[in-house]
Amino acid sequence: MKRYSEQKGTKLNKYGNNRDMKIEKINENKKQFLDLLLLADESEIMIDKYLPSGDLFALYDDDLKSVCVVAPINSETCELKNIATYEKYQGKGYGRALIQFISDFYKNDYKTMLVGTGETPAILSFYESCGFEQSHRVKNFFTDNYDHPMFDGDIQLVDMIYLKKSL
Numbered sequence: 001m002k003r004y005s006e007q008k009g010t011k012l013n014k015y016g017n018n019r020d021m022k023i024e025k026i027n028e029n030k031k032q033f034l035d036l037l038l039l040a041d042e043s044e045i046m047i048d049k050y051l052p053s054g055d056l057f058a059l060y061d062d063d064l065k066s067v068c069v070v071a072p073i074n075s076e077t078c079e080l081k082n083i084a085t086y087e088k089y090q091g092k093g094y095g096r097a098l099i100q101f102i103s104d105f106y107k108n109d110y111k112t113m114l115v116g117t118g119e120t121p122a123i124l125s126f127y128e129s130c131g132f133e134q135s136h137r138v139k140n141f142f143t144d145n146y147d148h149p150m151f152d153g154d155i156q157l158v159d160m161i162y163l164k165k166s167l
């Protein structure tokens with residue numbers, strides 16, 4: 001059983017700064033992070049399906065910057081269900097740091113981590129740069145499961161693209 005739940009002193013040297021970042025596993029009052037979770041998943045109903053049983057991690061650099069949620073799929077596979085960084089702090093390496101942390105956190109528990117996303121090139125290349133590769137797609141996921149058309153910027157989301165990463 002893993003007992004460490006935080007990592008202090010991670011450096012984002014790429015950006016030339018030495019920051020004291022801290023990542024915590026949150027076990028109580030997870031809904032306090034709803035504003036961030038809604039950035040990645042606009043449906044609170046969907047969030048309520050995976051948040052209670054999922055593991056929630058919060059990244060602090062002075063104050064809260066990013067969160068993510070990981071849920072088990074089966075004995076070999078877990079899924080990154082949600083990851084979000086506050087808009088003004090995006091592109092500073094926090095999302096990548098969270099993915100590095102959870103990849104390490106689960107490496108003895110699961111063989112594979114999955115993540116599903118709409119067909120948005122920037123998000124796909126973000127995940128690919130974090131070690132994921134494209135796996136499969138669920139046709140018409142967004143048009144079948146939401147009662148209104150979903151957009152990321154100008155791009156309408158239709159299929160769900162799954163990516164996977166070996167842990």
Ligand SMILES: CC(C)(COP(=O)(O)OP(=O)(O)OC[C@H]1O[C@@H](n2cnc3c(N)ncnc32)[C@H](O)[C@@H]1OP(=O)(O)O)[C@@H](O)C(=O)NCCC(=O)NCCS
Nearest residue numbers: 039040083084085090091092093094095096097117122126
């Ligand atoms: C996706 C997201 C979580 C990435 O978090 P982040 O803290 O911005 O990630 P990082 O700063 O570690 O970015 C890592 C890389 O992805 C790139 N990237 C991240 N988000 C990007 C975006 N929206 N557009 C273009 N590039 C992006 C960064 O430029 C960076 O590349 P680099 O290291 O080559 O410079 C963040 O953009 C976000 O919260 N988006 C809104 C919510 C969302 O869409 N979540 C994913 C749902 S599937």
